[in-house]
């Protein structure tokens with residue numbers, strides 16, 4: 536159900552990465568640096584992260600002779616940095632063929648510098664959320680919406696809608712920007728389901 540539009544091979548690599556992460560003692564919220572180290576091992580390429588690069592938002596993934604370099608844009612928001620790295624992991628696994636000497640974009644997923652391949656961007660956003668928030672918990676959030684045990688009072692004070700309060704709480708627990716997390720559940724579950732939840736609270 537999750538990660539629609541993803542081929543079986545990429546999906547398997549994502550599951551392998553998560554299995555490796557939890558087997559290595561990785562906990563929640565996800566330790567993104569550990570995830571990168573394990574990804575490098577899994578795909579047998581080096582991955583270097585350059586932080587606080589002077590771009591407005593988001594990141595740039597640059598294939599190099601020995602693997603990948605991820606430039607993470609400058610932001611004060613820790614959640615945004617985590618999400619950006621998760622998104623670039625998505626590109627490594629979904630957009631690139633990393634078995635080549637120098638990683639190449641898969642021809643069918645190519646984009647150029649001027650026009651982004653938006654389908655690809657949404658998929659990589661979804662991969663970032665999938666990596667950062669375990670699927671079972673998103674399902675619980677959606678299906679067992681009224682019974683999520685949570686300390687909502689703090690959030691309720693500032694929020695009028697319990698839906699928004701829960702959304703923010705989940706995003707805070709897992710270190711995901713709430714706007715991206717919202718778009719993720721909307722894409723995965725559909726707008727109707729979200730609206731029914733919003734209206735039922």
Ligand SMILES: [Zn+2]
Nearest residue numbers: 622626656659
């Ligand atoms: Zn991207």
